[in-house]
Amino acid sequence: MSTQLLLFQVLNGLGIGMIYFLLSVGLTLIFGLMRFVNFAHGAFYLAAAYIAYAISLAFGSIWWALLIGPLAIAALALVIERLLLRHTYAMPHEAQILITFAVALLFQEIVILIFDPLAKSVPVPASLSGIVFLGPYVYPAYRLAVVAAAAVIAVVLWLVVERTKFGAMLRAGSENAEMVGLLGINVDRVFMAAFALGGALAGLAGVLAAPLRGAEPFMSTEALGIAFVVVVVGGLGTLTGALVGGLLIGLVQSIMSTLWPEAAQLMIYAAMALVLLVRPAGLFGRF
Amino acid sequence: MIERRRFLTSATAAAAVLAAPPLIRRANAQSVLDIAAVYSLSGTFANVGSALNDGSKWAVEAYGSAGGNKLNYVLLDDRGDAGEAVRKVQEVMTQHGIKHVVGCTNSAIGLAVQKEVHARGGIYVNEAGADEITGKDCNRSSFRWPVACYSAVNSTVRPLIDKFPQAKRWYTITGQYVFGDSLLSNCKQVFQEKGIQHVGNSYHSLSDREYSGYIATALSAAPDVLAVCNFGNQTVDVIRQAVSYGMKRNTKILAVWSTGLDQYQALGPENCDGVYFGCNFWHGVDSPGGRRVAEIVKQKTGDVPNYLHACGYAVAQVLIEGINKAGSTDVPKIIGALEGLSYEGPTGTETVRPQDHQVLKDYYLMLGKAKGAMKDKNDFADVVAATKAFLPPDKTGCTMG
Numbered sequence: 070m071s072t073q074l075l076l077f078q079v080l081n082g083l084g085i086g087m088i089y090f091l092l093s094v095g096l097t098l099i100f101g102l103m104r105f106v107n108f109a110h111g112a113f114y115l116a117a118a119y120i121a122y123a124i125s126l127a128f129g130s131i132w133w134a135l136l137i138g139p140l141a142i143a144a145l146a147l148v149i150e151r152l153l154l155r156h157t158y159a160m161p162h163e164a165q166i167l168i169t170f171a172v173a174l175l176f177q178e179i180v181i182l183i184f185d186p187l188a189k190s191v192p193v194p195a196s197l198s199g200i201v202f203l204g205p206y207v208y209p210a211y212r213l214a215v216v217a218a219a220a221v222i223a224v225v226l227w228l229v230v231e232r233t234k235f236g237a238m239l240r241a242g243s244e245n246a247e248m249v250g251l252l253g254i255n256v257d258r259v260f261m262a263a264f265a266l267g268g269a270l271a272g273l274a275g276v277l278a279a280p281l282r283g284a285e286p287f288m289s290t291e292a293l294g295i296a297f298v299v300v301v302v303g304g305l306g307t308l309t310g311a312l313v314g315g316l317l318i319g320l321v322q323s324i325m326s327t328l329w330p331e332a333a334q335l336m337i338y339a340a341m342a343l344v345l346l347v348r349p350a351g352l353f354g355r356f
Numbered sequence: 357m358i359e360r361r362r363f364l365t366s367a368t369a370a371a372a373v374l375a376a377p378p379l380i381r382r383a384n385a386q387s388v389l390d391i392a393a394v395y396s397l398s399g400t401f402a403n404v405g406s407a408l409n410d411g412s413k414w415a416v417e418a419y420g421s422a423g424g425n426k427l428n429y430v431l432l433d434d435r436g437d438a439g440e441a442v443r444k445v446q447e448v449m450t451q452h453g454i455k456h457v458v459g460c461t462n463s464a465i466g467l468a469v470q471k472e473v474h475a476r477g478g479i480y481v482n483e484a485g486a487d488e489i490t491g492k493d494c495n496r497s498s499f500r501w502p503v504a505c506y507s508a509v510n511s512t513v514r515p516l517i518d519k520f521p522q523a524k525r526w527y528t529i530t531g532q533y534v535f536g537d538s539l540l541s542n543c544k545q546v547f548q549e550k551g552i553q554h555v556g557n558s559y560h561s562l563s564d565r566e567y568s569g570y571i572a573t574a575l576s577a578a579p580d581v582l583a584v585c586n587f588g589n590q591t592v593d594v595i596r597q598a599v600s601y602g603m604k605r606n607t608k609i610l611a612v613w614s615t616g617l618d619q620y621q622a623l624g625p626e627n628c629d630g631v632y633f634g635c636n637f638w639h640g641v642d643s644p645g646g647r648r649v650a651e652i653v654k655q656k657t658g659d660v661p662n663y664l665h666a667c668g669y670a671v672a673q674v675l676i677e678g679i680n681k682a683g684s685t686d687v688p689k690i691i692g693a694l695e696g697l698s699y700e701g702p703t704g705t706e707t708v709r710p711q712d713h714q715v716l717k718d719y720y721l722m723l724g725k726a727k728g729a730m731k732d733k734n735d736f737a738d739v740v741a742a743t744k745a746f747l748p749p750d751k752t753g754c755t756m757g
Contacts, residue, residue, distance in 0.1 A: 186406035190624030200602035209600040326569025
């Protein structure tokens with residue numbers, strides 16, 4: 070592999086990594102703060118992609134979906150959390166997995182009923198439809214915009230979790246919910262807000278990803294698979310872990326697609342296994 | 357005595373009256389013929405399997421009966437797994453006595469089911485693309501409707517080389533599965549014959565959805581043509597990502613095998629414009645059989661048929677036409693009836709070649725057009741060439757084992 074191609078793949082891998090971060094950050098937030106395994110995360114992503122599709126049909130662009138998608142998914146997540154999932158917090162993780170997996174299947178079937186099983190095109194906004202030249206390399210303008218959006222989200226989330234009162238409540242609630250409750254904080258409401266925030270992030274990822282890979286009913290499984298790899302590599306429940314995990318997985322995939330293309334996908338899981346061997350709790354996870 | 361005789365007569369008459377309705381019903385009723393359809397309703401190609409299933413089901417509904425038997429559609433969901441497909445086929449053939457099987461969502465499944473159905477004395481019409489189906493792995497029980505990989509490559513790569521003789525550098529991105537490999541090996545043969553420089557190939561796995569790394573590698577090879585040798589949503593994703601990386605500026609893109617309309621809709625005109633596609637069926641090609649498919653699909657969906665609907669329809673049609681010609685559900689009789697049969701299929705008059713059980717039909721090379729040039733919402737592409745390019749029977753490697 071020439072140096073120029075290697076640099077290109079590194080750049081490309083960082084771009085893929087930021088997209089993977091976006092996919093997984095909602096999942097890690099919910100798990101880290103609530104210790105809740107949310108297999109419906111991919112379903113939120115799927116629903117948002119179809120919202121982007123519907124809005125692009127109606128308005129010719131996804132711009133409105135960037136606002137409506139995350140809000141609608143946050144509201145939906147809230148309803149599901151209140152009606153169903155909050156009753157499962159005390160249950161073992163296996164039960165949570167089964168219930169949220171059922172929710173994911175329900176979403177998938179609803180999408181097929183409303184639309185059909187075939188993939189849909191979601192056009193890239195006209196202003197971002199070209200390519201940009203980064204020195205000798207070309208990069209899709211829309212991908213660059215998604216990478217920039219993911220970077221902004223990473224910073225904003227870090228500030229929210231680390232520098233705000235709400236973030237402090239979230240972190241305290243995740244450490245010892247009972248103690249925080251005794252201090253007069255409504256932990257139930259904090260968790261509800263965290264779940265809605267996780268849903269909104271999955272929604273934003275779905276809307277942003279729709280022009281990159283279209284919308285189709287089975288996209289949730291693929292997204293969930295990658296999101297779990299990133300979260301496991303980075304360490305369950307850490308934002309930094311999701312960011313570093315996403316970047317690491319993106320780099321591995323991109324570089325291996327030149328060095329050993331047949332096994333590029335496999336190498337993602339090999340990288341995960343290697344990280345778990347060295348650090349069983351993930352790169353930034355707590356033992 | 358008289359009373360006893362009258363009693364016996366009356367009792368017999370009463371019994372006859374009571375028994376008559378079921379006997380009459382049985383005499384009038386058609387026997388039911390189960391047709392098993394093997395499709396993937398989950399897994400990587402679930403959207404493909406689901407639409408193929410619709411097409412086959414609609415064909416069975418539309419025909420209603422065959423050879424004097426009422427048709428009953430039995431769906432077997434293989435969940436994208438060849439092993440599961442074989443297990444389900446074994447189950448219905450051994451436990452329910454089903455002998456008539458159609459459908460597959462990918463070549464690996466088609467090859468596995470084809471072997472199983474043959475071993476159990478059934479008949480199988482499928483839509484697998486791999487050459488082996490009517491090549492070295494062919495058998496007396498199996499028939500294939502779409503063209504083989506050889507035909508797809510020779511109906512697309514060859515005309516494109518002739519059209520652009522200066523485009524000497526070709527790069528391939530290939531799905532690492534039976535079908536992708538089959539497309540690639542045929543491409544390599546044409547490249548060699550035509551003096552084309554194959555500047556590289558990137559294999560991707562069945563589960564890949566992110567192709568930008570492969571696109572980057574392809575870009576660095578500076579090819580004149582990028583040939584995409586894969587299937588389903590993977591074709592759509594590779595093309596979408598290749599276009600987004602600006603590959604259309606200096607490189608022609610060819611999807612050797614596409615499913616046509618549904619993929620053009622998934623790509624949108626902005627991605628289809630200027631891209632070449634190989635395709636087994638196009639709703640814009642007028643023929644009596646094509647019109648019949650169009651009517652049925654219009655009734656069901658309100659729209660024009662796509663390849664998946666037409667292909668699912670076609671495999672069931674081939675089997676039903678065979679049963680009708682044989683006038684029997686007996687498998688050897690249907691096989692005999694199908695060999696050499698010509699019928700009005702979705703692409704026009706189609707013929708079953710007796711030597712390898714391949715349906716001879718057109719394969720289209722299409723060119724995507726710009727949104728402004730589209731006459732209606734489905735007018736994504738023009739037919740550049742319609743070719744029947746089939747290996748001579750003695751070259752297929754089929755010995756009807």
